[in-house]
Amino acid sequence: MSDLPAVPTTRPLGQSGITVSSLAWGMWRFAGPIGAARQLVDAALDIGITLFDTADIYGFDGSGGFGDAESLLGELFAADSGLRRRMVLASKGGIMPPLPYDSSAAYLEQAIDVSLQRLKTDVIDLWQIHRPDILTHPQEVAGAVHKAQAAGKIRAVGVSNCTPAQIAALQHFLDVPLASTQPELSPLCIAPFENGELDQALQMDMAVLAWSPLGGGRLAEPTNDRERAVVAALDAVAAAHGVGRTAAAYSWLMAHPARPIPIVGTQNVARIGEAADAFAVRWTRTSWYEVFVAARGEKLP
Helix, strand or coil, X not given: CCECCCCCCEEECCCCCCEEECCEEECCCCCCCHHHHHXXXXXXXXXXXXXXXXXXXXXXXXXXXXXHHHHHHHHHHHHCCCCHHHCEEEEEECECCCCCECCCHHHHHHHHHHXXXXXXXXXXXXXXXXXXXXXXXXXXXXXXXXXXXXCCCEEEEEEECCCHHHHHHHHHHCCCCCCEEEXXXXXXXXXXXXXXXHHHHHHHCCEEEEECCXXXXXXXXXXXXXHHHHHHHHHHHHHHHCCCHHHHHHHHHHCCCCCCEEEECCXXXXXXXXXXXXXXXXXXXXXHHHHHHHHHCCCCC
């Protein structure tokens, strides 16, 4: 039984001309003293991760902390002028508590400028619209990102949590191709495999950044029959390759032809290191579909 193709350690970021690692590290929970923060960043760099994903809302706890994750990363850049050059920096904007969303041109332009100030950098490599604001015309969104690109503030544009129709509408008004889309995607959240999101990414040559690739922790502690069935299918492959369940989950996502980039969210140095084991796993069609069928909870037609 032949294996599915091996996943390379790097890949293009859509048509942006930027090359990124096939794993990313996310800063949703990035916090703490600067020394510990630097250890986390170094752990990701040490396993070849170059794509670092943050957002202006990361650090917000419901009452305060908006921008804290960006500000902490900016402190690291200020302390080491060479660190910024070692990574492809991704950030997001457009969530504005308690609205909740604002993608008006005025707000997006302000959000980009403030993120640059927090991050203490001149340019964000990939800037993403964090959530779709259904009250803003996509032509207005396109105008705001065009302006930021023309000013050299952002290099590439992506979206997060958008439907295929919303992505197509925005792309219609852009004169550059969208570089990426960021859906929730895991062995427990498989909707993008079947609702057209990954097919659209292949068609438009967009990179797919998968957030919550471990199902928000449910792969570690399954609580129902469906989750336990998925875990059992992952564990069988993990055991055969001598790796942990999380590495198997990351590799399962990357085996899809769209080559989704799992965003590793752990804030534990050792667990960041274990993510590299994903590249040691090779899936067969049979083993891959066993996870997929378990996730669906029913046989394929």
